[in-house]
Amino acid sequence: MTGGERLHDAIEQFASKKPVVVTMGDMGASAAYMLSVPAQHIVALPSTLTGSIGVILQRPDVSPLLGRVGIDVAAITSGAMKDQTDPTSHLTPEGRTMLQGLVNDLFDQFVGMVSKGRHLPEDKVRSLADGRAYTGRQAIGLGLIDELGDEDAARLWLRKQLKIGNAQYPVMPLLTETSRHWYDLPHRRAILEGVFGAGIMEKMDRQLAISSLDGAVAILQP
Incomplete structure (x- = not known):
């Protein structure tokens, strides 16, 4: 959530000085949608999954399993809430209320970003923000995007602006060759996709992205 917020704010600052258009591929949902809303124009394909406005904080509880194998974890804390994010401790009703309060506040921030960026009343955004995704064709009627099309449509809008x-005009790649994963260079990826298939590589990309996240996240769960 914090990484999404920082990128959102950076794009918002840039968009205050220059026109910004977003083009979405197969998915522009949740945190990706958060990054899109500061743009003056959002383009998506009819089948693009977008929206999914919401926050999730996953808190596993492995304490019953530890008990079955004879492991007891004693948490020495300075306060009753200190261990409520620890998966080896039982989540209490008070802890659940505390964590729900965190998620609610982060959700309010997300809603505020969408309301401001899309020029929509906050109550309308909340009515759309139960975490569900929308197709591009649904999203345009709800005011979440501006146009159905591909990157060419986005470039055309930018040319007019x-x-x-x-x-x-030059197009600069977002990722440099050195910032990619070791397997993502074209020749290496082609070999791996030939052996394992493109679907497996996409899942690997997604899992690496998710595993690098920490804390509350805004992400469309597959």
């Missing part, structure tokens, strides 16, 4: 006609 910049009044550059048919002039050429």
